[in-house]
Amino acid sequence: MIRDFSLIWQSADRLLDGLINTVLLSLVGAVLALALGALLAIPLMASNPVLRLVSRGFVDLMRCVPFLMLTYLVYYGLPRLGLRFDNWTAGLVAIVVYNTAYMAEIIRGIWSRLERETIEAAVAFGFHGWRLVSRIILPQIVLAAGPMIGNQLIQIIKDTAFLTIIAVPELTHAANSIQAQYFIPFATFITAVLLYWALCMLVEVGVYAVERIAEKRR
Amino acid sequence: MTDTASESRDAPVLAPVLEISGLTKTFDDKVVLDGVSLTVARGQTVCLLGPSGSGKSTLLRCVNWLEKPDQGTVLLCGERIGMRPGGVVPMGNAELAKLRMRMGTVFQHFNLWPHLTVLQNIIEAPVHVQKRRREEVIAEAEALLENVGLADKRDAFPSRLSGGQKQRVGIARALAMKPELLLFDEPTSALDPELVGEVVAVMKSLSQAGSTMLVVTHEMGFARETADKVVLMDGGRVVEEGGPEEFFGNPRTERARQFLQRYVSA
Ligand SMILES: Nc1ncnc2c1ncn2[C@@H]1O[C@H](COP(=O)(O)OP(=O)(O)OP(=O)(O)O)[C@@H](O)[C@H]1O
Ligand SMILES: [Mg+2]
Numbered sequence: 001m002i003r004d005f006s007l008i009w010q011s012a013d014r015l016l017d018g019l020i021n022t023v024l025l026s027l028v029g030a031v032l033a034l035a036l037g038a039l040l041a042i043p044l045m046a047s048n049p050v051l052r053l054v055s056r057g058f059v060d061l062m063r064c065v066p067f068l069m070l071t072y073l074v075y076y077g078l079p080r081l082g083l084r085f086d087n088w089t090a091g092l093v094a095i096v097v098y099n100t101a102y103m104a105e106i107i108r109g110i111w112s113r114l115e116r117e118t119i120e121a122a123v124a125f126g127f128h129g130w131r132l133v134s135r136i137i138l139p140q141i142v143l144a145a146g147p148m149i150g151n152q153l154i155q156i157i158k159d160t161a162f163l164t165i166i167a168v169p170e171l172t173h174a175a176n177s178i179q180a181q182y183f184i185p186f187a188t189f190i191t192a193v194l195l196y197w198a199l200c201m202l203v204e205v206g207v208y209a210v211e212r213i214a215e216k217r218r
Numbered sequence: 219m220t221d222t223a224s225e226s227r228d229a230p231v232l233a234p235v236l237e238i239s240g241l242t243k244t245f246d247d248k249v250v251l252d253g254v255s256l257t258v259a260r261g262q263t264v265c266l267l268g269p270s271g272s273g274k275s276t277l278l279r280c281v282n283w284l285e286k287p288d289q290g291t292v293l294l295c296g297e298r299i300g301m302r303p304g305g306v307v308p309m310g311n312a313e314l315a316k317l318r319m320r321m322g323t324v325f326q327h328f329n330l331w332p333h334l335t336v337l338q339n340i341i342e343a344p345v346h347v348q349k350r351r352r353e354e355v356i357a358e359a360e361a362l363l364e365n366v367g368l369a370d371k372r373d374a375f376p377s378r379l380s381g382g383q384k385q386r387v388g389i390a391r392a393l394a395m396k397p398e399l400l401l402f403d404e405p406t407s408a409l410d411p412e413l414v415g416e417v418v419a420v421m422k423s424l425s426q427a428g429s430t431m432l433v434v435t436h437e438m439g440f441a442r443e444t445a446d447k448v449v450l451m452d453g454g455r456v457v458e459e460g461g462p463e464e465f466f467g468n469p470r471t472e473r474a475r476q477f478l479q480r481y482v483s484a
Contacts, residue, residue, distance in 0.1 A: 121329035124282050125395065126319030126347035128311040135346055139333045217332050217375045 018174025037103025062101030146210030241290035322392025382413030
């Protein structure tokens with residue numbers, strides 16, 4: 001067993017590469033999904049029924065499709081339509097498209113429950129434009145949405161593991177290839193599991209910080 | 219007129235701070251304001267009374283252009299609100315904000331910003347809208363908190379306050395703007411009866427200190443003792459206006475008599 005872990009230690013650079021890719025895919029994917037989700041929340045909240053129907057249709061579709069299936073579609077399916085990505089980009093596209101729907105739904109939920117009156121009060125006091133958004137609206141949304149966005153980030157980190165199926169060199173892929181080389185499944189996979197767990201703990205710490213800030217204000 | 223001394227000091231005596239004339243507003247076929255005219259002179263406290271649905275809140279919301287009236291004009295110290303000079307081109311948000319920051323509004327449901335502390339609520343608009351120096355505004359805010367008896371709540375969040383305390387913060391927040399006009403929309407209606415007194419006391423002292431105030435209220439005691447002028451609205455119109463003694467003692471219209479019977483005896 002000691003020998004197994006020393007083999008892992010020798011392959012640390014591969015695991016580290018995988019870990020970095022997992023972190024990059026998760027973070028870049030989450031940030032893009034959050035930004036696009038915020039945009040998508042606008043038609044979800046629109047008074048125009050066509051806009052609402054179309055955006056709602058997309059969100060509901062994404063929530064019913066298994067992530068693995070969407071990944072297959074992006075990587076194997078889209079080239080048939082002339083859209084060809086390398087593995088890494090295909091993985092990122094799948095993550096972003098999939099999670100944009102979830103983020104939009106999170107933001108729409110918070111937004112619709114945000115007290116209109118506090119926003120109107122700010123307008124009455126002379127707030128408008130970006131300053132209204134950045135000082136009054138966004139802080140309230142972030143405080144309310146922090147925990148849900150954190151949960152989604154954890155979901156994204158776990159979903160990146162599926163990308164091994166299209167040979168994206170992320171953590172699961174690295175672990176797989178190390179175990180295939182040395183046949184030390186327990187040591188390899190437990191190491192990978194611990195690394196995923198460490199990532200999630202980092203997210204949890206962030207969520208906890210936001211929650212503490214929000215709690216004082218409730 | 220309760221305070222003649224301060225009035226003779228503030229010459230010209232009756233310079234209007236707010237002049238509303240011929241205001242109409244229709245919400246899908248329902249006429250909510252039907253040619254309302256109303257003047258508030260400098261240093262005056264005008265109480266706006268009327269049954270539910272008579273258009274009082276809508277009138278206040280038209281004053282700071284949260285609601286766009288269909289017709290009529292609103293002047294703040296002689297400057298037209300909502301329309302550029304000439305009265306054809308509507309103002310943009312930035313121009314409106316310049317006028318709005320000269321008024322302070324106190325809301326029925328307080329509408330404090332929940333993510334900010336009491337002190338931050340008070341300094342938020344003076345610092346970020348009026349762009350005044352932060353240290354200066356903080357010093358003023360602390361003095362205001364002292365005045366409304368909430369110095370010890372400086373760093374509390376609004377959620378931790380009672381209704382009466384929230385409303386006193388709401389008043390301090392409005393005062394921190396150094397407004398030329400204070401607008402109150404039923405500031406005590408959402409309070410438990412035992413908390414009404416503390417808010418009314420603050421409003422009375424403001425009125426006595428010479429603030430210019432337009433107050434929508436159902437507190438007849440406050441109107442009778444504090445108002446320089448009482449205005450009764452019904453069905454989107456002003457049905458009677460006059461001094462408090464005259465209005466409460468000897469109302470001219472049948473409508474005012476009915477209203478007083480319902481609200482004062484109740
Ligand atoms: N945004 C709106 N859309 C449609 N109708 C509205 C709107 N705002 C107000 N109204 C209607 O206008 C009328 C007057 O409302 P307003 O809130 O001004 O009355 P109020 O005198 O303040 O009453 P209250 O004492 O209950 O606060 C009501 O019939 C109300 O339903
Ligand atoms: Mg009202």
